[in-house]
Amino acid sequence: MRTIAAALAVLALAEGGACGGSGGEQPAGSVKVVLADFSFTPSQIQAKAGSPEFYLVNEGKSSHDMTIMDSSGKQLARSELVQPGNTSVFDTKLSAGTYSVICSQPGHADAGMKATLTVS
């Protein structure tokens, strides 16, 4: 019985992280990015090369994501869709360079959900 309870507790923890509930704390070393209608803050995002982790906070009234593209417009990574008022941890693998960031939801990038990501 004790083993099952422990396993369930671990599952609950893992699910909480994956779902990005609104109570999620910012992981140490992660880069906080605020999503809103319709912007990324900061608009100049800095991260360390390797496996940068982004802590997404949706302060808008729409669902948003963070999509990372290289200079040719090829999509490299996309976060889960973050619901209004929720947070999400977005793990990536990026080498040094400059990337563009958009929200991939229809019309959001055109409305201003764009940022620059500098990885060094």
Ligand SMILES: [Cu+2]
């Ligand atoms: Cu959006």
